[in-house]
Amino acid sequence: MLNRLKKKLGLVVAMAVLGVVMAACPASAVIQGVTGTAFNFTAKPGYIYGGDGVSIYIWGFANGTGVVQYPGPTLLLHEGDNVSITLTNSLTTNVSMVFPGMSNVAVTPGGSGVPGIITTECPPAGTVTYTFTAANPGTYYYQSGTDPALQVEMGLFGAIVVYPTGSFPASPGVLSQPGHAYNDTQGDSAYDREYLLIVSEMDARIHRAAERGIAPDTNGFFSVYWFYNGRNMPDTMGAAGDPMLPTQPYNALFQMHPGEKVLYRIVGIGRELHPVHPHGNHTNLIAQDGRLLSSGPANGADLRKRLFTIPTTPGGTYDTIFEWTGANVGWDIYGHAPGDPMQPNEFAADHGKPFPTPIPHQQDLMPGQLYSGSPFLGGSGALPPGEGGFNPTGAYMHMVHDHVEKELCNDGIFPGGAMTIMAIEHPSVPIP
Amino acid sequence: MNKTALWFIRGAVFCALMYAVPSMAIVDTYCPSDLNGDGISDDPDVVCRHITGGDGFAKMADGKDLYVFGFGDATGVPDGEVMMTNMLGANTPAPTIVVKEGQEVYLTLSNVGMANRPDLFDAHSVHWHGFPNASVYYDGVPDASVAINMGASLWYYYKAMDPGTYMYHCHVEVVEHMEMGMVGNLFVTPLQDGTAFDDPTDSVVKNFTKFAYNDGDGTTGYDVDKLIQLGDFDSRFHDASISVQPLPFDTLDGDYHLINGRGYPDTINPDPIVNVDGNPYQPEDSLVTVTQGQRVLLRVSNLSATEYHTLRSLGIPMKVIGRDARILRTGGDPAGTDLYYYTSSVTLGGGQSYDVLLDTTGVAPGTYFLYSRNLNDLNNKDERRGGMMTQIVVQ
Ligand SMILES: [Cu+2]
Ligand SMILES: [Cu+2]
Numbered sequence: 001m002l003n004r005l006k007k008k009l010g011l012v013v014a015m016a017v018l019g020v021v022m023a024a025c026p027a028s029a030v031i032q033g034v035t036g037t038a039f040n041f042t043a044k045p046g047y048i049y050g051g052d053g054v055s056i057y058i059w060g061f062a063n064g065t066g067v068v069q070y071p072g073p074t075l076l077l078h079e080g081d082n083v084s085i086t087l088t089n090s091l092t093t094n095v096s097m098v099f100p101g102m103s104n105v106a107v108t109p110g111g112s113g114v115p116g117i118i119t120t121e122c123p124p125a126g127t128v129t130y131t132f133t134a135a136n137p138g139t140y141y142y143q144s145g146t147d148p149a150l151q152v153e154m155g156l157f158g159a160i161v162v163y164p165t166g167s168f169p170a171s172p173g174v175l176s177q178p179g180h181a182y183n184d185t186q187g188d189s190a191y192d193r194e195y196l197l198i199v200s201e202m203d204a205r206i207h208r209a210a211e212r213g214i215a216p217d218t219n220g221f222f223s224v225y226w227f228y229n230g231r232n233m234p235d236t237m238g239a240a241g242d243p244m245l246p247t248q249p250y251n252a253l254f255q256m257h258p259g260e261k262v263l264y265r266i267v268g269i270g271r272e273l274h275p276v277h278p279h280g281n282h283t284n285l286i287a288q289d290g291r292l293l294s295s296g297p298a299n300g301a302d303l304r305k306r307l308f309t310i311p312t313t314p315g316g317t318y319d320t321i322f323e324w325t326g327a328n329v330g331w332d333i334y335g336h337a338p339g340d341p342m343q344p345n346e347f348a349a350d351h352g353k354p355f356p357t358p359i360p361h362q363q364d365l366m367p368g369q370l371y372s373g374s375p376f377l378g379g380s381g382a383l384p385p386g387e388g389g390f391n392p393t394g395a396y397m398h399m400v401h402d403h404v405e406k407e408l409c410n411d412g413i414f415p416g417g418a419m420t421i422m423a424i425e426h427p428s429v430p431i432p
Numbered sequence: 433m434n435k436t437a438l439w440f441i442r443g444a445v446f447c448a449l450m451y452a453v454p455s456m457a458i459v460d461t462y463c464p465s466d467l468n469g470d471g472i473s474d475d476p477d478v479v480c481r482h483i484t485g486g487d488g489f490a491k492m493a494d495g496k497d498l499y500v501f502g503f504g505d506a507t508g509v510p511d512g513e514v515m516m517t518n519m520l521g522a523n524t525p526a527p528t529i530v531v532k533e534g535q536e537v538y539l540t541l542s543n544v545g546m547a548n549r550p551d552l553f554d555a556h557s558v559h560w561h562g563f564p565n566a567s568v569y570y571d572g573v574p575d576a577s578v579a580i581n582m583g584a585s586l587w588y589y590y591k592a593m594d595p596g597t598y599m600y601h602c603h604v605e606v607v608e609h610m611e612m613g614m615v616g617n618l619f620v621t622p623l624q625d626g627t628a629f630d631d632p633t634d635s636v637v638k639n640f641t642k643f644a645y646n647d648g649d650g651t652t653g654y655d656v657d658k659l660i661q662l663g664d665f666d667s668r669f670h671d672a673s674i675s676v677q678p679l680p681f682d683t684l685d686g687d688y689h690l691i692n693g694r695g696y697p698d699t700i701n702p703d704p705i706v707n708v709d710g711n712p713y714q715p716e717d718s719l720v721t722v723t724q725g726q727r728v729l730l731r732v733s734n735l736s737a738t739e740y741h742t743l744r745s746l747g748i749p750m751k752v753i754g755r756d757a758r759i760l761r762t763g764g765d766p767a768g769t770d771l772y773y774y775t776s777s778v779t780l781g782g783g784q785s786y787d788v789l790l791d792t793t794g795v796a797p798g799t800y801f802l803y804s805r806n807l808n809d810l811n812n813k814d815e816r817r818g819g820m821m822t823q824i825v826v827q
Contacts, residue, residue: 224682273740275781279559279573280566282756284763303771306764307756308562309783327565330536330591357462357538357587364457364584366555366604368575375569375577396568397576403783405610405737412682414607421576 031161031196031265032240032250033074034063037081041097043122043144043156044068044090048247050225051232051417052410056204057211058155059091060247069247070230071198071269072142072158077134079165079183084108085142086129087122094121095156098145100315101290102132102160119145137164137182138290139265139317141198149218149271153206157269159198162290181263181319182292186300189286191263191321193431195254199312199402199418200227200270204411223272226407226418228252228400233408233419254400254422255431258377259345262322262422268312274407276310278422280324280398285310287319309403324398324424326377331356334426335376344427370397370421378426395423457583459514459542461506471508478536481529482506484514485556485580485602486544488522489707490613490665490714492688493695493819494812497708498665499548499674500524501612503558503602504713506542515583519544523713524693525661525735526600526616531592533623533646539588543580548674555579557586559603560618561735561783562757564594572603579604595622595645596757597731597785599661607681607737611669613693615735617659617716620757622646629653636725636793644729644787645759646766652753654729654789658720660802662734662741662780662820663690667813686738689809689820692716696812696821718822720790724797728790728824734780741820742805744777745788748795748824752778754787777805792826800824 046068047055061072077083082104089095096119099105107113112126122128144156167179181189201223209216228236229250236252238245256262264283266276286301287293293303310318326333327347331354334343338352355375359365362384367373372394373381379394391397401408402418410416425431463480465473473480484504489497502522506514521544531537539558546552557579559572568577570588580586602614621642628639629650640653647653664686672679691699693714698705700719704712720728730750734741753772754760762768778786803810804820812818 222683273781275740275783277561277783279571280568281564282562282758282764302762302769304763305755305760305771306758307784309756309781311779311781311784325565326567328591328593329565329567330589333567356536356589360578360580360584360586361457364581365586366574366579366581368573368577368579370576371568371578375567377567391576398566398568398571399573399576403781404739405607405782406681406684408607409681412680414605414681415575 030240031074031076031194033076033161035076037077037083039075039083039085040064040088041072041085042088042090043095046247048230049235049245050410051235052413054411056202056225057207058247059151059210060155061158067246069249070155071200071250072156074158074196074250075142075160077160077162079134079137079162081134082131083134084129084131086127088127089122089124092124094123094146095151096121096128096145097130097142099130099132099140099142099160101136101138101140103135105130105132116146121146134160134162136290137162138287139267139319140290141267141269141317143269150206150216152269153202153218153271154210159196159265159267161196161265182287184292184294184300188301188304189292189319190261192260193256194263194265196229196250196265196267197252197276198227198229198267198269199274199276200230201225201272201407202227221271224409224411226274226402228418228420232410232416234416236420252420254420256324256422256424257427257431258325258343258424260323264320264322266310266312266318266320268314268316271314273314274312274418275403276312276400277308277403278322278398278400280396280422280424281322282306282308283310283320283322285318285320289317322422333377335379377424378428393425393429395425395429398422398424457581458585459511459583460585461511461540462585462587463538463540473538477534478538479531480507480538480540482509482514482540482542483527483558484518484521484542484544485614486519486522487546487548488520488711488713489709490524490693491705491707492812493698494815496667496813498667498688499670501546501609501614502526502713503614503616514542515544518542520547520709521711521713522613523715524613525663525716526614528617528659528716529600530619530621532621532625533592533595535592537590537592539590540585541580541588542585543582545582549676551676553582554609555581555604556602556609556614557604558588559601560590561599561601562785563590563598574604592620594757595620596754597733597787598757599733599735599785601735608679610735611666611684611737612673613665615661615663617661617731617733619731640727644754647759648766651770651772652759652787652789653727655726656720656722657729657731658718659692659716660718660730660732660743660822661692662732662736662743662804663693664688664736664738665690666738684738686736687813689804689811691718691820691822694718696818699822720822720824722792722824722826724795724826725793727792730788730790731785732778732780732788733785734782736782739806740779740781741809742777742779743802744805745790745800745802747800748790748792750775750778751789751791752786753789756785790824795826797826800826
C-alpha cells in the first residue's frame, strides 16, 4: 500500500477531470490531428508534465510555429495523397524526419539540408522539405531519423493515419465516424468508432541530461514514465486540448456503446515492447504495420487473431477491432425484469435473468471512484460518503492498460503510467 | 518462524482483526448449489471455489525466504475457521482454477489480512484476465468496481463459455499486489472433451479425448497438460515490504525468475515446496513426464510485473495452437482456417497466453529442457544455473 492520502488526492483530481469530460465535453471521442497535404513543422524544445506533475524537458514537433507537442501532430491523410512537410529546426542539433511505410519519400532540392546517415538532415535554423506519397491506407508514424536513440526518446515523433479512398471522415479531427480502415470488401476492417493509442516511454535521466546540455547516456536505458498519446494516467483520461497540458494536446479516453465496433490504431513508438490489455473482451487484430493481416489481395483479414493482449513491438503499428455486447454474462446487465423491453444489441438469452450473487455490505467494500454504485450498465446506487461519483452515466469503465504491470507508475509512484479507460455507455447515453 | 510463533501471530492478528473491523465483516461462502453446507457445489453444472487473499512466505530455489502476498485455497473450509487456517496462507502461484465450458462459477474471495504487515489494510480482488464480455462488477478492477476489505467476503460469478488458457490476479494496488505474488492459473476445458478424435494432421492414428479447444477434428488433442506460468520476483521489493520500507517501484526488476512460482531445480521437484512456516504453499511443479508418443499441451502464460520472456523448447518442436484463450484459427473462431505453426519458442509479455503442443512421437527417450532464452533469467538471484527452466522427461 502506498501513501493513500496522496494517491487519493491525485485520483480525485483525475476523476473530477474525467467526470467533467464525460458529462460536458464528450467530443473527446475522436482522433485529433491535422489535415491537408502541405504541412510546416518546427522541431523545438519544450516541456511536458508527467502524470506526477513533474515537468519533463522534451524535443518535439510543432505544427507551423505553434507550441511544441508530445507526440507531434497526427497527420490525417487520404490514400494516394502526395504530402510535403517543410521542417524548420529550432533545436541546437541536426534533426530530420523519416516516414516508415510511406512511398516515394524524397527531399525537395533547394533547402538547407545536409547529408545524414539515413536521410537528409536539417541543421539548426535550417529548413528542409520532405515529400512522400501515402500510397496505402493504414496506421503509420513519422519520427526523427537523426540519432533516433536520443531524438525519438526526446519526443520527435508522431502518428500518421491514412484513410482508404471513400472512407475519409467528413469532419476529420472533429468526430469519430464509421468507416473502414482498409480496402477489404469483406468488411473485416469496418468500424463504428476509431481511436488512436500511441505507446511511448521515457527514461527521465536522459531528459534531465539533455536539459542541462550534458551528453545523455542512451545505453543504460531504464524507463520510468509510460505514455498513452503523450500522457500518463491520470492525464490520459482528461480532456483533449486541456489548457493545463498545453504541450500534450491529445487525450486517450475512449467511449462506445454495446455492439459497436471500435478500431484501436495502436502505435508502439518507443524502444520497448508493451502488451496492451483492454479489459472487457478480446479484440480482433486485423492489421500490422499498415497492412491487413491477409494471405492474399482478395482474402480480407483472414490471418486475423483474436487476442486479449496486443503485444506492441518497437516501431510496430497494430489495428485491432474491439467489440463488447455482454453476451453470455449469465445475467441481465441492465437489471431488467423478464417482461421489460430489450435494449439495442442486448444478449437475448440473458434477458430478465437476475443478478447472481449478493453484494457485500458497504462497509466491507472498497468502492472505486469510477464505480457507479450499481453492477448494472447505466445503473446507479448508494456509495459511502466521499467515494465514487465520477461515473454519472453508470458506464462500464473498463481499463485499457499496459500489462508490464510496473508500467502503471509515474517515476515510481503508483497509480499512473500507460493506463486509461474505455467507457462502455448505456445505449441511451449519447456519444458524439 | 516456528510453528508456535506462527500460531501466536495468527491468534494475535485474529484478535486484532476481530476488534478492529466492523461487526458485520464476516467470512461467508456463497454457493447456491451447495445442499449440505460443506461449501462444495452439489450440482455438476456449477463450481464453487473459495479463495483467500493475504500474505505469507515463498521459498526460492536458493533457500531465500521471500515475503509474498497471495491467494490461498479455502474451498470446503468451514467459514468460521477460514481466518485462522488461511492467515499467512499465500500460495505461489495462486490455487489453479479449472472449470468446464458451460459451467457456472461462484467464486468467494475472503480477505484474511496481512499478518506480517498489521499496518496494512489492503483490499483484494480477483481479475479473471481475458474473460470474454466481462461485466465491470465481477472484473476485479477496484477503480471501476469493488474490492473486499479485511475480514470479509466478496462473491464473483462467471459463466465459463469460452475454453482456453486464462490467468487470474488481484487488481488492487496492482503493481504491488502482482509483484508480491497475487497471480494464478485459470483454465476452461472444452465441451469436446470426452469425444474421441484422431488428429488427421498427425502421422499416427491415435484417438484423443482431451482437447485445448472445440477444434472439431482433434488437432488440439493432448494426453498430458501442464501449466507453465512465467513470472519474476524482485527480492529487494519483497524485502522492503516485510521490513516496512518504501517500496522501490522505480527500480523494479526481477532477480528471481520463476515457472509456477519456482526457480530451477525446484521446478522439477514433484513435491510441494514447503515454506518457512512449514506449509506446502508452492504446490505447482513444472516437470513434464511422458511416454514416448504422447502429446503434451503446455498452457503458457506470463504474469510477470516487469518482463517479457521467450520460452524455448530444446529438442522437441513446439506447435502453437492457441493464443490468449482462443484457438489459433482465423479470428479465434473454431470454424476459421488453421493458423497453427511450428516453432521452437514463444515470446510473451505480461498478460499473454499461448497454447503449445509438444508431440513426442519419434522423440528419443531422455530429458529435454524448456527454458527462458532471456539468458539472465537462468539464475536464482546470485546462484547461477537455475531460474526459469524446467524439464520434459520422455520415457
Ligand atoms: Cu490484492
Ligand atoms: Cu491482467
